[in-house]
Amino acid sequence: MRRGRRAGIAAAVALALATLGGCTSPLYLARLGWNQARILLRREPIPALLARPDLDPGLRRRLDLVLGARDFARDRLGLRVGDSFTTFADVDRDARVYVLSAAHRDRLEAYTWWYPLVGRLPYRGFFDERAAERAGAALARRELDVEVRPAVAFSTLGWFADPLLSTTAAAPPVAVVETVLHELFHATLYLPGAAAFDESAATFVGHRGAIAFFCGGPGDDAEHCAEARRRWERTRARGRLLGRLAARLRRLYAAAPPPAARERVRAALAALAARALVRAGLGGSRELVPPNNARLLGELIYVTELDGFERLAPADADLGPALAGLARAVRGAREPFATLKVLATGAERR
Numbered sequence: 001m002r003r004g005r006r007a008g009i010a011a012a013v014a015l016a017l018a019t020l021g022g023c024t025s026p027l028y029l030a031r032l033g034w035n036q037a038r039i040l041l042r043r044e045p046i047p048a049l050l051a052r053p054d055l056d057p058g059l060r061r062r063l064d065l066v067l068g069a070r071d072f073a074r075d076r077l078g079l080r081v082g083d084s085f086t087t088f089a090d091v092d093r094d095a096r097v098y099v100l101s102a103a104h105r106d107r108l109e110a111y112t113w114w115y116p117l118v119g120r121l122p123y124r125g126f127f128d129e130r131a132a133e134r135a136g137a138a139l140a141r142r143e144l145d146v147e148v149r150p151a152v153a154f155s156t157l158g159w160f161a162d163p164l165l166s167t168t169a170a171a172p173p174v175a176v177v178e179t180v181l182h183e184l185f186h187a188t189l190y191l192p193g194a195a196a197f198d199e200s201a202a203t204f205v206g207h208r209g210a211i212a213f214f215c216g217g218p219g220d221d222a223e224h225c226a227e228a229r230r231r232w233e234r235t236r237a238r239g240r241l242l243g244r245l246a247a248r249l250r251r252l253y254a255a256a257p258p259p260a261a262r263e264r265v266r267a268a269l270a271a272l273a274a275r276a277l278v279r280a281g282l283g284g285s286r287e288l289v290p291p292n293n294a295r296l297l298g299e300l301i302y303v304t305e306l307d308g309f310e311r312l313a314p315a316d317a318d319l320g321p322a323l324a325g326l327a328r329a330v331r332g333a334r335e336p337f338a339t340l341k342v343l344a345t346g347a348e349r350r
Contacts, residue, residue, distance in 0.1 A: 043087035043163045062169045062176055063088065065219065069180045072213050077181070077205070077320045080188040083161035085180055090166045097151040098132040100124045102144040103293035106262065107253045108246055110297045111144055119193030122297065125151070145294040162187075174227045177213055182206030189327045197336040199301045204309035205323065207232040212316035236310065238282045239303030245273040246300060249293075266291045305337055311344040322347070 046063050049055055066085050073079040101123045102111035110122035126132035129148070136146040168179050185205040191198055211232060215225035248269050252262065270291035277283045287295070313322040329343055330336040 042089040042091065043161075044089070046086055046088055046164070049088055059169060062173070063164070065173055065176055066164050066180055068218050069177045069213060070184070072218055073181055073184045073209065076212070076217070077209055078324050079181070079184045081184055082187065084184060084187060085162060085164050087161060087163040088166070088169070089163040098126045098129045098148055099151050100126065100132045100136050100146070100148050101294045101298045102136070102139045102146045103297050105143060105145055105293060106259070108249050108293055108297065110294070111139065121193070121195050122301065123195075145292045147292060147294040147298055149298065174210055174214065174224050174231060177210045177219065178206035178231070181209035189330070191330060191336055194336055196301045196304045197330070200304040200306060201309060201326070203235065203302045204306060207235060208310070208313060208316070208319055212319055215316065217316070234282060235303060236306045237280060238277070239306045241273060241276055241280070241282065242296065242300055242303060245269060245288075246296065305340060308340050308344040312347050314347070
């Protein structure tokens with residue numbers, strides 16, 4: 001989920017549209033609402049598409065897979081599916097979401113935006129890449145680290161029937177199932193203002209759900225099973241390495257060195273982490289060098305405490321009950337990651 005990362009940002013956008021106000025520009029919301037409406041108006045029922053004899057065989061396989069993943073999410077994982085992913089939307093490049101994030105350079109702290117209903121989030125969505133770049137440039141002039149990245153999928157938290165986008169359907173089968181389960185989890189559990197927990201939990205559900213789906217589940221396939229397991233292990237390994245980099249940076253920033261020394265040290269730490277990623281086969285060095293706190297935090301949102309989530313469900317059969325228990329425990333919790341730690345410790349002792 002690096003450069004083509006999923007985005008919960010569209011969920012914030014969709015909900016913010018319901019109550020134009022707060023600290024978010026009405027013009028910004030109106031533009032996003034128009035583009036969101038364009039996507040929703042392009043939806044076609046998947047069963048109707050599957051009934052077409054001239055449907056592209058590759059797309060037919062993906063649509064069948066998505067319907068199977070939906071049923072699995074509802075029946076085996078206990079996720080709220082509603083009517084999401086029962087439709088397909090063929091979108092062009094103009095409909096892509098671009099996510100802007102920013103962070104302070106002297107501390108590992110994200111710049112946030114406030115949205116009605118969903119609270120503060122460390123990202124903002126745009127359907128126009130140039131608009132996202134302009135907004136990012138304005139933040140960079142305020143001495144903030146900035147990143148603009150494309151997103152491949154979104155969730156409206158069940159407020160709308162999310163379609164399968166053609167951009168998502170173009171991915172390999174395991175990635176398609178991961179995305180569907182990831183986004184359906186957002187419609188099942190969403191904690192306002194807790195982006196790192198929401199996204200990391202959804203990462204866990206997407207990956208472990210895909211493993212359960214392809215490894216003995218309704219999508220049983222040896223090749224896809226091996227790929228799903230490999231992707232999950234790589235994601236967890238990357239999360240651990242980035243977590244270590246974040247810990248070192250926090251110690252650096254806590255020491256409050258002069259700006260020039262701070263920049264030299266954080267550049268050296270980023271370079272070390274980048275080389276470690278390359279040696280482990282977990283990504284390229286360009287993703288961390290030069291150092292950028294916005295880029296690092298933007299990725300950590302999706303890979304924080306993944307080993308803790310993993311301990312909740314030692315076996316695939318444990319996943320559904322584990323998700324139900326997690327949802328009950330963290331709703332209303334002030335520190336959801338602290339609650340996760342308690343749950344993970346308890347699961348290990350059983």
